[in-house]
Amino acid sequence: MSWLRHGFEINTDKTKLDRESILRMLRATYWASEVPPADLWESILNSRAYGMYSPDGEQAGFARVVTDVTRFAWLSDVYVLPVHRDRGLGKWLIETVINDPALAKVHRLLLSTNDAHALYKEHGFTTLEGEEATKMMTLLR
Template structure:
């Protein structure tokens, strides 16, 4: 695969991330976010570390967010790239960008719930299955 990311900008500046566009990308292309109301997505953005990919035009074409305490734990979520910009290595570079941003915090664990189509990419980048995933518990309607 050819990686072509030079005409894109990666940002961690939430002021440059358009919440309406994030919601649109997730609502249209992310099965895990289907039906998520805009106000809920806006709250998630407001309470997370946010990362975007901007096209040369300034349009947001990719997004990821991280929920973290910046001490021990982080959860990578809502990784999405507009289908019109896929197959250019952008998701891979976005994940690398996120991890580089988190590196100074020396987090003990970063987790994610990989989609079937994303699993291979995450594994290529060094992510591994948890040793004891059955030890993780959840509370709430989606647990």
Template sequence: MEGYRISTQFSEMDLSVIHEYIASSYWAENIPQATMQKAMENSLCFGVFTALGEQIGFARMVTDCATFAYLADVFILENHRGKGLSKWLMQHILDHPQLQGLRRMVLATRDAHGLYKQFGFNALKSPDTFMELHQPNVYSPLLKREVG
């Protein structure tokens, strides 16, 4: 994409941009910055940058790089949408050498099914075989306890 580039260099990721977006998302609202940083450090991260080096997009794969990967935290900032950047990012992720030959890739989305279907993702064929321990309010300020 002209005027943009994708990098997997962790040192290039702008934690403040990423955290600001993710902390206001429906899937990780109020996530602490330290938690986001730890998640990134333990994932294969993909950043989308302008030619001037401004981070405008992000995605990460939680993976063992052998059998399984979970796609998480995908975004393109609002003022850069509509240019095909999310499709370009997805293709870049799926082409990455460390993500070849995996038996399963999964993701969760509330509103981007159309994007992911273009890349072969579908609803679970056997949802009854999957289980989860879901704590949607884990980052809620009301759940934090005072230590004393």
């Protein structure tokens, strides 16, 4: 799948991904800095990946979704390169992911963020509260 806006492209073709650029950006994040590069790349290859490319073809952003494409999806590793920020590209990336026809049947889309709640709330995400929050569990290894 491919989406175009203002010369930028979002594409799900994993052969177009710039491995080194993506790994460099993810290694600089709070959520993936401790993950070995080989494991990061394997996680990308086993997910639905969304590469964002600038008009000159540079890897400008990225997101991935771990999913069974029917009931559940986990949105992860979302970023836009600093040089391309403040243009609405992050909003467009999230909008593209949640409206991707390949994910249309997904009932529950989850994510975890330390600092981007406002961005995701703009797209309909809510924090888990009450009974819903008490149902969620995790196993960390």
